[in-house]
Amino acid sequence: MFKKFSSSTDIASQTPPKSSVQRSIRAGVLAQWQIEPETLEQIWPKKESLIHVKCREHISIYTINGEPLFFQHFDGPFYPALRLLHKYPFILPKVGIDRGAIRFLLSGAHMMCPGLTSPGGYLPPPESGIPAGAVVAIHAEGKEHAVAVGTLKLSTEEMRKINKGVGVEIATHLGDDLWAIQTL
Amino acid sequence: MSSSDQQEPHAVQPVQVLYCQICTFPPEYCEFGSSLTRCKEWLNEAHPRLHEKYYSDEALQSKLGTLSLEAQAKLEKETAKKEAKAEAKADAALKKKMASQVSIKRIERNKRKFVTAIHGLEAFDIELKKAAKFLAQRFATGASVTKNVQGQDEIVVQGDVSDDVLELIESNAGIFKGVPAANVELVEEKKKKTTE
Numbered sequence: 001m002f003k004k005f006s007s008s009t010d011i012a013s014q015t016p017p018k019s020s021v022q023r024s025i026r027a028g029v030l031a032q033w034q035i036e037p038e039t040l041e042q043i044w045p046k047k048e049s050l051i052h053v054k055c056r057e058h059i060s061i062y063t064i065n066g067e068p069l070f071f072q073h074f075d076g077p078f079y080p081a082l083r084l085l086h087k088y089p090f091i092l093p094k095v096g097i098d099r100g101a102i103r104f105l106l107s108g109a110h111m112m113c114p115g116l117t118s119p120g121g122y123l124p125p126p127e128s129g130i131p132a133g134a135v136v137a138i139h140a141e142g143k144e145h146a147v148a149v150g151t152l153k154l155s156t157e158e159m160r161k162i163n164k165g166v167g168v169e170i171a172t173h174l175g176d177d178l179w180a181i182q183t184l
Numbered sequence: 185m186s187s188s189d190q191q192e193p194h195a196v197q198p199v200q201v202l203y204c205q206i207c208t209f210p211p212e213y214c215e216f217g218s219s220l221t222r223c224k225e226w227l228n229e230a231h232p233r234l235h236e237k238y239y240s241d242e243a244l245q246s247k248l249g250t251l252s253l254e255a256q257a258k259l260e261k262e263t264a265k266k267e268a269k270a271e272a273k274a275d276a277a278l279k280k281k282m283a284s285q286v287s288i289k290r291i292e293r294n295k296r297k298f299v300t301a302i303h304g305l306e307a308f309d310i311e312l313k314k315a316a317k318f319l320a321q322r323f324a325t326g327a328s329v330t331k332n333v334q335g336q337d338e339i340v341v342q343g344d345v346s347d348d349v350l351e352l353i354e355s356n357a358g359i360f361k362g363v364p365a366a367n368v369e370l371v372e373e374k375k376k377k378t379t380e
Contacts, residue, residue, distance in 0.1 A: 038195035086210070087198035100255060103262075106216050145201065145210045174209055175217070 003108055005177035012054040029078055033091040066183035077135050079149050079171045085137055086145050092137040093130050096122025099141045106175055111168035113159050129156040148173035218270030286368045290346045298344040312337055
């Protein structure tokens with residue numbers, strides 16, 4: 001989603017949203033991620049107001065003090081920025097990818113099923129399977145920190161069975177243009 | 185407001201992540217960037233324990249992990265190639281920067297009115313909008329950033345201030361800090377400009 005993004009040309013506007021909108025965003029974030037209200041309070045204090053940065057293709061990035069926290073496409077699910085995910089790795093469920101897949105991911109490819117189902121990859125066990133369409137953090141084999149954030153195209157069970165095609169659509173990865181922009 | 189609840193654990197502290205100064209990735213991902221050798225050096229100087237952790241022999245052995253031998257060799261070759269390419273690119277960019285000129289043009293608007301167009305400041309990492317504002321303040325005239333016919337950005341200042349701008353840039357006053365004096369030139373141009 002941030003393949004070609006430069007702050008000078010792709011940002012349309014930066015405004016603080018209404019407090020009713022901010023409240024609904026806060027509620028949305030609490031519902032979608034596995035985060036406690038107190039922890040969210042640390043990241044986004046009640047008194048502070050987000051800034052809504054509108055970008056091309058209906059992408060909205062929400063920042064505090066210039067630092068991007070999370071973003072969404074249209075009115076879709078909220079994706080945390082990778083830096084935020086590194087600080088609080090528990091907010092999203094994890095899937096793991098094979099070591100050989102890392103370099104393709106870092107050049108912007110989507111995650112194919114075999115990268116997740118092969119011996120190096122990690123999918124959560126069937127009891128705690130993740131449904132399709134969920135936002136997940138993508139970790140790499142042998143690494144501590146997440147590489148990317150994406151949406152599951154197939155549920156983890158289906159991935160194990162079908163094992164073909166795109167498994168996770170990547171929203172942001174390490175080293176993309178959102179990562180490069182440290183303040184907006 | 186205190187952030188503690190009755191018995192529930194309160195706000196989880198963020199994980200402090202160290203990011204490599206060279207490639208801005210977490211150090212474990214430096215190998216996928218294009219500056220592995222520099223990253224390793226930096227890590228060794230700044231955080232020797234981490235360097236041990238990631239690049240010691242056992243660490244490298246365990247990382248081979250699930251990849252076959254030939255896949256591993258291929259991966260190494262590719263990363264070396266990528267690194268070399270990135271270095272070449274950085275060098276070329278630097279050379280271009282050294283060679284690029286800042287050109288100051290004086291363009292005729294009417295019989296006795298001129299505008300001054302300054303080209304090529306981008307290569308020296310100068311923020312054009314700020315520079316334009318600075319110039320407008322200095323000369324008490326209008327200044328703006330526009331795109332010229334070639335699609336490059338240039339600063340257009342109303343009035344004939346070409347000599348003054350030349351002096352300003354050469355003396356590295358205020359915002360024009362990075363520009364070496366040798367790269368600036370004054371260009372005469374007779375052009376009918378309809379917009380400014």
